[in-house]
Amino acid sequence: MHSRPRSIVIALIIFFSLAGPAAAHKVMVFAWVSGNTIHTESKFSGGRKVKAGKIEVFDPQGKLLLSGKTNEQGEFSFPIPQPSALKIVLDAGMGHRGEWTISRDEVVNAGPADPATPPADNTGDGKPVPAAAVQTAARAPATATGLSTEELQRVLEKALDRKLEPVYRMLAEAKEHKPTMTDVIGGIGYIIGLVGLAAYMQARRQRKS
Amino acid sequence: MHISEGVLAGPVLFSGMAVAAAGTAIGIKKLDFDQLAQAGILSAAFFVASLVHVPVGPSSVHLILNGIVGLLLGWAAFPSIMVALLLQSIIFQFGGLTTLGVNTVIMALPAVICYYLFAPLINKKSSIAMAAAFACGFLAVFMSALLVGVSLYFSEKNFFEVATLVVTAHLPVMLIEGIITVFCISFIKKVSPEMLPGAR
Numbered sequence: 001m002h003s004r005p006r007s008i009v010i011a012l013i014i015f016f017s018l019a020g021p022a023a024a025h026k027v028m029v030f031a032w033v034s035g036n037t038i039h040t041e042s043k044f045s046g047g048r049k050v051k052a053g054k055i056e057v058f059d060p061q062g063k064l065l066l067s068g069k070t071n072e073q074g075e076f077s078f079p080i081p082q083p084s085a086l087k088i089v090l091d092a093g094m095g096h097r098g099e100w101t102i103s104r105d106e107v108v109n110a111g112p113a114d115p116a117t118p119p120a121d122n123t124g125d126g127k128p129v130p131a132a133a134v135q136t137a138a139r140a141p142a143t144a145t146g147l148s149t150e151e152l153q154r155v156l157e158k159a160l161d162r163k164l165e166p167v168y169r170m171l172a173e174a175k176e177h178k179p180t181m182t183d184v185i186g187g188i189g190y191i192i193g194l195v196g197l198a199a200y201m202q203a204r205r206q207r208k209s
Numbered sequence: 210m211h212i213s214e215g216v217l218a219g220p221v222l223f224s225g226m227a228v229a230a231a232g233t234a235i236g237i238k239k240l241d242f243d244q245l246a247q248a249g250i251l252s253a254a255f256f257v258a259s260l261v262h263v264p265v266g267p268s269s270v271h272l273i274l275n276g277i278v279g280l281l282l283g284w285a286a287f288p289s290i291m292v293a294l295l296l297q298s299i300i301f302q303f304g305g306l307t308t309l310g311v312n313t314v315i316m317a318l319p320a321v322i323c324y325y326l327f328a329p330l331i332n333k334k335s336s337i338a339m340a341a342a343f344a345c346g347f348l349a350v351f352m353s354a355l356l357v358g359v360s361l362y363f364s365e366k367n368f369f370e371v372a373t374l375v376v377t378a379h380l381p382v383m384l385i386e387g388i389i390t391v392f393c394i395s396f397i398k399k400v401s402p403e404m405l406p407g408a409r
Contacts, residue, residue, distance in 0.1 A: 026211070026213075026301070026302055026303050027213070089215075093371075093374065095211075095212035095213060095217075095357060095360070096212075097214070097215055097216045098213070099215070179260055183301065184257060186300065187253075187257075187293075187300050188253045188256065190292075191249050191256065191292060191293070191296070194249065195245055195246060195249030198240075199242070199246075202241075203242075206242070
């Protein structure tokens with residue numbers, strides 16, 4: 001007699017799993033560097049933007065560098081506060097919290113060609129390095145148009161940042177792990193396995209007594 | 210409803226774990242052979258229910274179903290809910306392993322309270338039983354929301370603000386769960402009344 005309500009419950013489960021395959025309760029914050037600005041985007045799993053969520057930025061030692069609130073689109077941008085790794089923490093209220101870490105390399109390399117923090121390959125500025133044949137070849141047209149290496153680098157970086165921004169965003173979003181049908185079925189499978197295990201233990205206990 | 214990792218203070222996490230462990234121990238002890246399959250299925254339903262979300266205001270909330278789980282299982286709701294939450298945190302990354310105890314208490318304690326409040330009324334005549342079923346689904350979520358407020362109190366210090374926010378955000382879920390519980394109970398009453406508490 002138990003089989004009928006049970007099959008209904010199972011049907012209910014399948015209905016639920018089809019009804020909302022990619023929606024649930026978790027917040028995520030993504031961040032990427034563009035020029036000397038760091039952009040962040042916050043959302044709940046399922047795609048809803050986190051409006052007026054609190055963003056806090058920490059250095060690796062856990063010192064609070066700055067804080068702010070996300071706008072209507074769940075975005076919050078701020079200038080790079082210091083050339084170190086940064087931990088971005090989102091607090092969306094009601095116990096929802098997300099984290100994103102930007103590595104030091106990302107912050108330093110993506111920054112503008114700032115003379116204060118010169119990239120390593122900036123050393124051979126005045127005289128061309130003969131070993132790097134490719135480099136000189138690339139440099140030749142630059143001198144022909146009257147652009148210095150530094151200027152060219154800055155222009156390139158700016159253009160690349162602009163072109164790559166959607167790519168950064170896509171990569172950041174790809175890290176989001178959406179619950180898939182496989183996850184759901186796998187989880188149910190685990191539960192069924194546990195029930196089986198418990199039934200086995202109880203059956204053994206009953207046989208002994 | 211799932212509290213993320215890194216939000217709560219150590220003492221809250223530890224007391225949550227202690228209460229959850231005690232509840233789970235009682236639940237496993239009270240779980241008899243006939244109830245096992247039922248507990249597993251309700252655990253699976255609870256596990257999947259968190260994927261059904263309702264967009265509300267600035268946040269988004271999801272179904273919990275702890276009312277019906279508690280009503281049908283009593284203390285066995287603790288192990289069922291804990292297993293489902295563990296799987297949710299591993300597979301979906303909802304909540305987290307350190308907050309597993311607190312989250313279990315938040316959702317399973319109201320389930321057990323609802324069992325004691327409403328199980329005796331479920332076998333009464335239809336109108337009373339249906340009202341009890343609705344109240345069960347509704348109040349279970351309400352109490353869970355209050356418990357979220359309580360656990361956040363120690364880190365946010367403004368209980369009323371947080372509690373009001375959580376409760377209002379979950380109002381639609383409370384109504385939906387009340388209705389779902391009514392449907393489930395009336396269905397079980399018709400088809401297989403021996404599943405209901407008190408009929409055993």
